[in-house]
Amino acid sequence: MGSWKGERVSKAYLGVDVGSISTKAVALDSGGEVLARSYLWTEGNPVRAVKNVLAEVEEQVDGTGAEIVAVGTTGSARQLTGAILGAQVVKNEITSHAVGTLSRHSDVQTIFEIGGQDSKIIIVRDGVPVDYAMNTLCAAGTGSFLSSQARRIGVPVEEFGEYALRSKRATKIAGRCTVFAESDLVHKAQIGHAVEDIIAGLCNAIVGNYLNNVGKGKEILAPIVFQGGVSKNVGVVHAFEQATGHEVMVDEDGHLMGSLGVALVARDSGGEAPFSFAVRDVAFETVGEECGGCPNECEVVLVLREGEVLDGWGNRCPRGMERVAERLGVSKVTVTSAG
Amino acid sequence: MGVNLAQVEGAYKVSFPHMGNYCIPVRTLAEPLECEIVTPPKMTRRTLELGARHSPEFVCVPFKYNLGNYIEALDIGANLLIQAGGGCRFGYYAEVQEAILRDLGYQFGMVRLLGGFDLREHIRDFRAVNPRLTLWRALKAYRVALRQTKALDQVEELMRKNAGFEVEDGAFERIHKRFLAELDKAREIRVIEDIERRYLAEMASVPIERPDDMLRVGIVGELYVLMEPFSNYFVEKELARRGVEVHRFVTVSHMVENAGKHKDAYLRRMIELADPYLKYHVGADGTESVAMTHKLMRDGFDGVLHLKPFGCMPEVNAMAALQRLSREHTFPVLFISYDEQTSETGLATRLDAFCDMLRMRKGKPSR
Incomplete structure (x- = not known):
């Protein structure tokens, strides 16, 4: 060029x-x-x-x-x-x-990331990621947890942070499981806890969950950078600072770091x-179908570009893609998955 | 009791659960029973679904795979099932599985091998099925099965270390397939030795290219998910695809070598190796996981994968020690927990990230 x-x-x-x-x-x-x-x-x-x-x-x-x-x-x-x-x-x-954050904060030692449905921690030493963990079992401790509770309280999730910061005494919310947290939250609201306190409690619950699951056993050292959609919530940032005793930085492009x-x-x-x-x-279409060639029942997905197979995945053996493509009457697969 | 044959009608048709390719030596071992041997169908999603449907929800996943194997074997005519036992929940597998299968209405006999690797105990159990069984016959089958196991473990170890670097896709797997077919037919020690020699040589001559940023990763953890590739979502193959040389200590040969009269000395050695992270044995294979990780770290490996069935108590015990080791030496350990809910995509993401991380560390030597 x-x-x-x-x-x-x-x-x-x-x-x-x-x-x-x-x-x-x-x-x-x-x-x-x-x-x-x-x-x-x-x-x-x-x-x-x-x-x-x-x-x-x-x-x-x-x-x-x-x-x-x-x-x-x-x-x-x-x-x-x-x-x-x-x-x-x-x-x-x-x-x-990790690469995105290091390009902006070369001295970072701990990266917290909470997205919509997953959360991760990346431990960095001397500018190199040395350890990481990702939530494995459940979404309690992710953005979905907050947005489902926001719906319940009737406060837009974008305003959660300000509400939380106004709270003087955060309500304790049982945050182990999203569903049980909701029943606990309803109960606390029924017995008269203020909305601000409940929201601050939710922010604490998400942080407690994160540190006890994803962050378990990790050495959390400053500087800490917090990113992902939830990092835009100042209530959660504040809760992280309280829990870790360190300043928690949020990059203005934190939600774009990936x-x-x-x-x-x-x-x-x-x-x-x-x-x-x-x-x-260009018209793209994805079609998914069970192969059915053996009891593995692979769910094969084909990506079609203007009706022709561009790529596909989900198959455990080469037969899977061919079978599904044949059955759907689309042209033969030539590209295999990039992995 | 170890053997329950009350419900068997007609001739015995014996079956057993799968684990890796060990169905080959297990068949050899079962031949002196002088009855039909029914190998369960190959593991598929259906095996796990069947097993999970009829298992207690929070039992460890090997239980579910075993149960699935039994159901699929009973459905194609088996009427006599073999189960072993070990020093954790595995110790109760046989009783619980027998009760579940009887509740489902199956009529079958159950042989529970109580003696670990003690041959005399096995012969006593086997004689309940075949009273004509001679000591000589059983001994011979045992020796042959052991030799097959050793050949299997040797060849697969070579494969683990090299398959990731093959120049031609699938070269190792093709040889491996032929090897398994030949090994399955062999019943003479000399013949097995010859097969082992030939295939080790053939695999050693497969063209490979090791990249400069090659990674060496050890895998430790609970023995079933380590040795049954279907249950660990073919993690060794997945690592190989990412250009990793894979090391694993735990094989059946390794277990036999350190069982019986060698067991106490072996455990003492493991505790020594695990020092200062463990002072006492933590049950089943947990101590070994810590000891081996410590050794792999000192041997200069790039990282370790710790595999366990979800809820495996001995390995949960090991994890606390492994986390401390990992933290104190900034030595990467990736923890993976398996059950029927494990997501393949989630696993792929974690393996990708782990390999990337190890490569980044290599590129920039830390202080």
């Missing part, structure tokens, strides 16, 4: 993070500066969400003379998004978050290929 139609063109890198609740995208220049950012709800439709964030990114990149030369995807829909965008890099969210990290990984991978925002106009 270098010039296009006589104009000077600079290289840019796209990172897309499609999570259970929200979809994030950033475009970076080669120095790692953010050229464009977008944050939208996934709403159970990752393909549409990706197209929507692309539209926002395109608008911001337009006119800067930057051209996307590499794409990285992460988050729970990273494989699907990677296939659709022809990504150079498909990375797990833990690595992406996409930022994977854009950097894509940049450093060295792989480049032309990318066009016109991918937004």
Whole structure:
């Protein structure tokens, strides 16, 4: 690359993070500066969400003379998004978050991350991730926990933080399990606890849950950076500071850290290929079906681009994809999963 | 009691639960019973679903796999089941599984091997099924089965260490398949030795390319999920795919070597190795997990995977010690818990992140 139609063109890198609740995208220049950012709800439709964030990114990149030369995807829909965008890099969210955070806070020793349905802790020493853990059993201690309780109380989750900070005496909420927390919360409301105190109690419950599960047995040292959607909740940040006794930093782009990290990984991978925002106009479809060839009953998913198989996964053996493709009458699978 | 044959009608058809490829030596071991041997169908999701449906919800997952194997075997005609036992909940598997299967209406006999690896005890139990069984016949089967086990463990160890670096996809697996077929037919020590030699040589000659950032990872934990690939979601293969040389101490050969009269000395050695993280034995394989992790760390491995069935008490005991070891030496240990709810995607994410993390550490040597 270098010039296009006589104009000077600079290289840019796209990172897309499609999570259970929200979809994030950033475009970076080669120095790692953010050229464009977008944050939208996934709403159970990752393909549409990706197209929507692309539209926002395109608008911001337009006119800067930057051209996307590499794409990285992460988050729970990273494989699907990677296939659709022809990504150079498909990375797990833990690595992406670590890389993103380290690019901004090189001295960080502990990264807390609480997203919509999962939460993780990454321990960093001397600029290198040395240990991590992710919630395994249950979503109590994630963003979903807060938003389901918000619905119950009737306070928008975005306002939770301010309510919590107003509280003088946080209510104790049994936060081990989302369902039981809700019954405890209803009970506390019925016996007259103030909404502020209950919300502060919820923030404490989520932090207690996080530290007792994900953070169990880890050496939590400052500087601590807290990110993921829940980091925007000042009540939870405050609860973390109380519980750990350290200052807890929240980056202004904390909710974008996964996409930022994977854009950097894509940049450093060295792989480049032309990318066009016109991918937004292409019809993508996913079809899922049980293979049925053996008792394993693999749920095979095929990604179709304009009716042709682009990628697929979920099969334990090569027969699975062929069987499903044949049955659905779509053209033969040529690409195998990128893993 | 160890043997209950009251309900068996007609000729015996013996079956047993699966664990890795050990059905090969187990069949050899069962031949002196002089009855039909019914190998349970290959493990699938259905095995686990059947097992989980009829098991107590919070029992450890090997129980559910075993029960699934039994049901699938009984459904294709087996009427005599073999179960062993161990120093944790495994010690009660046979009684509880027998009761569940009888409640389901199956008519069958149950042989519970009480003697661990003690041959004399086994012969007594086996004679209840086949009174004509001679000591000589049983001894011969035992020797052959042991030799098959050793060959199996040797070849699979070589595979674990190299399969991740094969130049041609699936090269090791193809050889492995042929090896299993030949080993299954062999009943002479000489022949087994020859098979082992040939296949070790053939595997050693498979072209491999080890990258500069190659990782060496050990896997420790509860023995069933370590040795039954279906139950650990083929974690060794998954690591190999990510360019990892995989080490595992726990095999049936290893267990036999350190059983019986060697057991006390072995446990003492394990406690010494686990020092200062454990002072006392923590039950079943827990002490070993800590000891081996300590050894792997000192041997310069990049990290350790600790596998356990969800709710496995001895391994939960080991985890506290492992967390301290990991923290004090910033030595990466990834803890993975399995049950029928385990998500394959979740596991893949964790393995990816673990391997990335180990590579980042290697790239930038810490102080």
